[in-house]
Amino acid sequence: MAISTAPAAPPTRPAPTKADAEPRRRRAGRLQGSRWIAVAFAAPLVIYLLAFYAYPLIRSIDLSVHDYTVRAFVQGNAEFVGLDNYVTVLTSPLFGQALANTAVFVVASLVFQYAIGLALAVFFRNSFRLSGVLRALFLVPWLLPLIVSGSTWAWMLNSDNGVVNSVLQAFGLGQINWLTSPDTSMLAVIIANIWLGIPFNLVILYSGLQNIPAEVYEAASLDGAGPWRQFWSVTFPLLRPVSAITLLLGLVYTLKVVDIIWIMTKGGPADSTTTLAIWSYREAFGTGQPDLSPAAAVGNILIVIALIFGFVYLRTQRRQESS
């Protein structure tokens, strides 16, 4: 399943394959005769999307503009408060910190996942003995349940008995309180998240590399370009579309990460790892007292942020296609 930049011939231009195009259009017309049948096949999905995406989403918006206490939740008579929850959230001292934490978490994770993933993809580009097996093994971290990876990292980074500190001590470095000091907790969850993201980056970038024709490299080396030069003048520019989608998917995924941070630090200590997603999760489900209305407000702000990046991406992609 390659990343298809499907060369769908623009219908207006008289393509050289005009003879082919004619019957294809007629064929399409015949299949289209059954438009309602197509709708029938798609109907379960549409109903599903309405029931399990649109409706929960509407409920979450509804939560954010009412004041849902636990009692109001059961009785269903929550007071309408308009945008009060959003105002509360946006003016909360935690908002700035959560936003900054989210930015640090996302940017640091993306940069390192991508750089390491790309370096490994280039390393694996030419096959060598065992390369297939080794590449498959790189997928392991990605397939493990996040709670498994999270608790393993938490134990490895444990201050007193963690293997990481005992290795550091062997090199003469002092003990680091990875998860219990606000100075290093963010670093700790970022390290774990980078580890989790490398396989995904590796696989997508690797398949992107496979789609770069070998002749380009031959031409480059005939022109006397060394490996370093080849990477910067051939590989990297030709990989740009694939890089863009890798980073976008990584961004969308990283923005909404809850599991790994929650399992390792619960957003602490002293809110040092509280991202927007963690904040929302903690307000709603992390304490004994569910506070769903502000939590929904934070969550909806997060959606808006994700959508903005999504649309920026689609825009640039469309512009690239039309040029």
Next chain:
Amino acid sequence: MTARRPWWKTVLGIVFIALMLFPVYWMVNVSFTKTQDLRLDPPHLFPFDATLDGYTEVLRQQLPNLGTSLLIGLGCVVLTVVIAAPAGYAISLLNLRGGRTLNFVLLVAQMIPGVVMAMGFYAIYVRLGLLNSIGGLILADSTIAVPFGVLLFTAFMSGLPRELLQAARVDGAGAWRTFVSVVLPLSRNSALTVALFAFLWAWSDFVFASTLARNSDLKPVTLGIYAYIGNNTTQWNAIMATAVVASIPAAILLIVAQRYVAAGVTAGAVKD
């Protein structure tokens, strides 16, 4: 083709994979460590003096949870394929009107954070009495895989030769017959990929489980592990043993279906 195999690359590759998989190794190592040795400094790098205590603990406490997770995973697989395969067929081969819009909606759907979905589901489930039920979790967990499934089916089915559909039509098959006896059999590989991911994601889900099934008698295994951590337990060997057991489906699927896993990861990047 060069005759010379760059052996140093193999060596380097093994070094890289050793670094990458160290946490996995460490999980297995700790799962065999005796409770009194957990606090050793420096820790044993190999399970010299292995114990199965952690695993007996798992068997004693986690078997029902593993069963619950299995049930939820399989339920999600069925639901996802049943919804996604016909939709992919409609978008890719039946020239569905608004197919592009639908693809766009699916793309956006994947951007919604799980926390927000969880709150929506929570609010709905309170009313419907679906909290703490396996069915409720199957429905919620399936939302992770359905958009991905539709996009993957659409991408694969658009690659099928249209001549085959025409041949079926000439033979008098309607859209449904064509779907069941031509398109579905040909899409077996993509169905396997979708099923594999639907299962793994449902099996690994933590956000929905921890919000919609917190007080359930039948917990998925992810909550089983979480309960261990939450209790401030020192039984890290038991936690790691559960973690190892919870990773077994991933390990099996990786060995059996390695090809499909790679295909699926890349398909996540297929644009409309």
